[in-house]
Amino acid sequence: MAELVAAVPSLLAADQADQHYADAVQTAVAACAADTAGQTCYICMDGNDEEGLVRGCACRGALGVAHVSCLARQAQVVAERTFVRWHTCGLCEQRYHGVVYCALGWACWKTYMGRPEADRVRMNAMTALGHGLFEADRPEEALTVQEAELSMLRRLGVVEERILTTLNNLAATYGNLGRYEEALSMRRDVYSGLLKFNGEEHEKTLLAATNYAGSLLFLKRFEEARSLMRKTIPVARRVLGESHELTLKMRGNYAQVLCRDPSATLDDLREAVTTLEDAERTARRVLGGEHPTTKDIEANLQHARAAALHAREDGTSASNPFADALLYLNQVKAEFGDEPEIYNEFLEIMKSFTSQQIDTPGVIRRVSTLFEGYGKLIYGFNTFLPEGYKIELPEHLREQLEAPARPAPAAAQSRGLHAKIGDLLVPLVPARSLRKEQ
Numbered sequence: 071m072a073e074l075v076a077a078v079p080s081l082l083a084a085d086q087a088d089q090h091y092a093d094a095v096q097t098a099v100a101a102c103a104a105d106t107a108g109q110t111c112y113i114c115m116d117g118n119d120e121e122g123l124v125r126g127c128a129c130r131g132a133l134g135v136a137h138v139s140c141l142a143r144q145a146q147v148v149a150e151r152t153f154v155r156w157h158t159c160g161l162c163e164q165r166y167h168g169v170v171y172c173a174l175g176w177a178c179w180k181t182y183m184g185r186p187e188a189d190r191v192r193m194n195a196m197t198a199l200g201h202g203l204f205e206a207d208r209p210e211e212a213l214t215v216q217e218a219e220l221s222m223l224r225r226l227g228v229v230e231e232r233i234l235t236t237l238n239n240l241a242a243t244y245g246n247l248g249r250y251e252e253a254l255s256m257r258r259d260v261y262s263g264l265l266k267f268n269g270e271e272h273e274k275t276l277l278a279a280t281n282y283a284g285s286l287l288f289l290k291r292f293e294e295a296r297s298l299m300r301k302t303i304p305v306a307r308r309v310l311g312e313s314h315e316l317t318l319k320m321r322g323n324y325a326q327v328l329c330r331d332p333s334a335t336l337d338d339l340r341e342a343v344t345t346l347e348d349a350e351r352t353a354r355r356v357l358g359g360e361h362p363t364t365k366d367i368e369a370n371l372q373h374a375r376a377a378a379l380h381a382r383e384d385g386t387s388a389s390n391p392f393a394d395a396l397l398y399l400n401q402v403k404a405e406f407g408d409e410p411e412i413y414n415e416f417l418e419i420m421k422s423f424t425s426q427q428i429d430t431p432g433v434i435r436r437v438s439t440l441f442e443g444y445g446k447l448i449y450g451f452n453t454f455l456p457e458g459y460k461i462e463l464p465e466h467l468r469e470q471l472e473a474p475a476r477p478a479p480a481a482a483q484s485r486g487l488h489a490k491i492g493d494l495l496v497p498l499v500p501a502r503s504l505r506k507e508q
């Protein structure tokens with residue numbers, strides 16, 4: 071294979087690393103600005119200086135705010151013994167996520183890139199960078215790094231298990247790039263490989279099972295997804311515990327399988343709602359309300375409640391109401407891609423409606439006001455209304471119904487259905503569990 075030749079992609083060129091690191095820190099600091107305002111770094115105790123502060127774990131209140139450079143220094147000190155501080159916060163013991171993880175990924179790569187290729191810490195640094203880029207929604211760059219990593223590992227002839235971990239991460243990136251069939255077959259291989267190497271109780275095997283199920287779900291192979299998850303979730307609950315992030319994600323995904331299957335019954339939808347309510351409570355307690363996993367579970371809970379309500383009012387079993395709800399939510403995202411507060415307010419309204427804090431005329435009023443001027447969205451809301459209620463559009467908005475769908479702006483698309491795929495993935499790159507000694 072051509073890529074086995076040791077060509078360094080320009081993204082990984084040594085003279086570029088400082089710039090990539092500086093850019094990634096700047097992005098992370100900007101994204102965390104509201105969360106870190108008026109705080110100080112818990113490591114050096116300084117306030118908001120030139121570098122700026124970040125927080126991207128499950129720490130809350132005044133905890134966990136730091137400089138990326140301080141987090142990196144802390145990770146470096148113990149790196150020969152354990153790689154854990156490059157990806158997991160020492161205070162809350164939860165993984166870093168999003169752009170903060172990406173900045174740390176660049177810090178990590180910058181620190182170890184000068185070492186020999188076969189150096190274990192350098193290999194892990196490459197994994198961390200690939201995962202960081204994935205986390206920061208930069209799948210093309212993640213792909214570059216992960217493919218380079220894979221060809222390096224093959225060239226070095228490392229154990230198959232290590233390669234499976236890289237394939238697992240690569241599959242997640244394929245998924246985010248829309249290469250679903252490739253992602254699915256890669257994930258099947260990773261799962262069966264890890265099952266053989268580590269057995270069904272190992273965290274990495276459970277992770278691989280979850281990712282494989284996510285791919286099946288995305289490709290609408292509901293039966294297979296359901297049976298795989300029924301087999302693996304009880305193992306996760308027993309071995310990892312109820313409050314482990316992976317257990318929470320697995321349960322969240324299982325609820326999605328229940329909701330999306332067109333043959334889902336009302337009982338399935340109710341089971342999905344109960345599962346998500348329970349997972350949401352635990353996620354809030356363990357990970358905090360700002361954590362992406364908590365937010366995913368919350369959003370899925372809103373969808374599931376809407377679907378259950380819709381099915382009940384319909385008096386039928388679900389005719390895939392979840393898909394309708396999802397489609398609608400994606401339209402909202404597409405229209406208001408650069409105004410997330412509108413999308414969030416819509417979710418709030420749905421929450422009040424499904425928990426019956428506001429009645430049907432009330433929800434019609436609020437939705438019509440929120441989406442004022444957007445005929446399609448207002449009319450589309452009819453899908454959530456019980457029998458006997460229908461929103462009729464005023465004359466001047468009716469022509470919008472005939473107009474072809476407005477193409478979603480690129481930003482909205484990446485956060486729409488596409489982002490949904492990311493939610494199904496568990497892009498955990500267990501650099502930690504790569505190491506046998508841990």
Ligand SMILES: [Zn+2]
Nearest residue numbers: 111114137140
């Ligand atoms: Zn500091």
Ligand SMILES: [Zn+2]
Nearest residue numbers: 127129159162
């Ligand atoms: Zn933390």
